[in-house]
Amino acid sequence: MMKESSFYTKLYEGNSSSEKPVKCNLCGRMCKISNEGLGFCNTQKNIDGKLYSLNYHRMASCHTDPIEKKPLYHFLPGSSTYSIGGFGCNFSCLNCQNYMLSMNSYDEFNSTQILPETIVKNAINDNCLSISWTYNEPTLYFDFARETSLISHRENLKNAYVSNGYMSEESLEETVKFIDAFNIDLKFFDDRLYREICGGKLGIVLDNLKIIYEAKNKYGTHLEITTLLINDLNTDEDHIRSICNFILEELGEEVPIHFSRFFPMHKMSDESPTKIDYLLRAKEIAIDMGMEYVYLGNMPADNNTYCPNCGELLIARERYCNSDKNRIKDGHCINCGHKINLIFE
Template identity: 50%
Template sequence: MLVNNDLYKKSSKTQKIRCEICANYCKIADGKVGICRQHKNINGELYDESYGIVSSLSPDPVEKKPLNKFLPGTFTYSIGGFGCNMTCLHCQNYMISHEYDINSRGIKITPEVIVENALNYNCKSIAWTYNEPTIHLPFSKKTSLLARQKKLKVIYVSNGYYSGKSLEEVLTFVDAFNIDLKSMSQDFYKKVCGADLDVVLDNLKRIYLEGKHLEITNLIINDYNDSIDEITQLCDFVVTELGPEVPLHFSRAFPYYKMDNISPTRQEILYKAKEIAEEKGINSVYLGNI
């Protein structure tokens, strides 16, 4: 599927193109793909190689996303794809984001069938989840617009690593976000996720200012982002830059993928994080994976 030409730029001197769908801004040579492995330069045009191909489809309680303050008690039709624009060493879904065979595992489906499935399961929304939805922007947009015509809400469960252009587009059709704010350390984002913290923070502020429903998840990892100072800094950001009404989810990490040498997050630090968040004035604080 050819990507809209306002989401990439052609070079006047070479066959390379600059993808502007996410904040990596990959410069892709002819015949090559970007970091997400979903977008390919074919003769100087950008194509979404996985348009209409998903990894999973399932009706889930909306609280599983987790979204505890958006359509509580309802089901959402969850759609997962392949690939990611971050390279997190602790990825919980690495089987579809980093190590996969799309030809053997991919499920071909149309936007119309996705929406029909959601309605048949009596879901009140659809959720783009399990992998980063932004990298499938053309497909998620078309499906989401059709879903909204059928009175379904649209959810993005995301790492928040959008380009300015893609976020502007996403904001036109997404009703609710859960953003994974992985750390308040630029060093953590660079070394563990291959990304830029400031981009995520700026995008969180933009989502909030646009009046979208927003909840934040922070996966706490022993000896990486579990210090009292960092947890306090994260809570301060939520209160001062967003608002105390934004729900905050602290989640327990387990050894996985390329961080299989860590130990499960100490439960006492999760309870301490909840205490800090509540003392800072955050109204709704939840603990996950315990």
């Protein structure tokens, strides 16, 4: 099943060109695609001068997870989320942990056709409070995700994107209207590394982070950020400070950040796992600079949520499970009254 894409421009007039090229406006790559050609992501195809999404109503993977696994620590804590994803990506990360999905493409055998109503039903049956678009880049699912989200909202289910943040501005302005929470990978604070490791541009991700953050005032959109630390690429103190400075100056100190440990994968399988000391130091720097909520991933760590004002334990976590969430009342620390950036419903 295919659907005509919501974001593309015809680069021809009438039948004046046998190639009938189009420009995909879905993500920051803005691919120019000839007739019968595919975009970089392998999910958008030009068929006789019209762009179609090959992944419409198609999934490759679905699983019920703790919401903290996304990771989203400040959005519906302690709840389950129905995680779905498929094939394709608009990045080409050398260290991709889901490369078997992101670097692959659809065929009639490797995916399942599924209706939005079925996804919503499955989420409800599994006692989930949300649906997470994850595993591969959710930007590529715009039409499917919007349709599913609108149905799920009528059933009081939230929707989350786990994304590289490389949407076009045009598609993101629409996405924030129906996606309730984002965890965005801010992979590096260096445009050269973005180009060499991921095949993208830092500036587009930074601009999109600002759009998502600003959507909080209009739509209540929640944002968390993840940075995967890789030895000697983005682990030096200046790099960590640059990431934190951007968040503090352009977003807000209340935005949770997750520093995650890299493990050898895909085309970086010869690299070593990130040194634990680098992650501990990154957390220390972020807190010292004024970041209110800093967490470490892919390693044993204290990932409880504390009040950034008085230090009161607000949410205790052991792995992904929350054992206590009674220290927040009406969005404020019960001890000192500090406003806590956390969504329970």
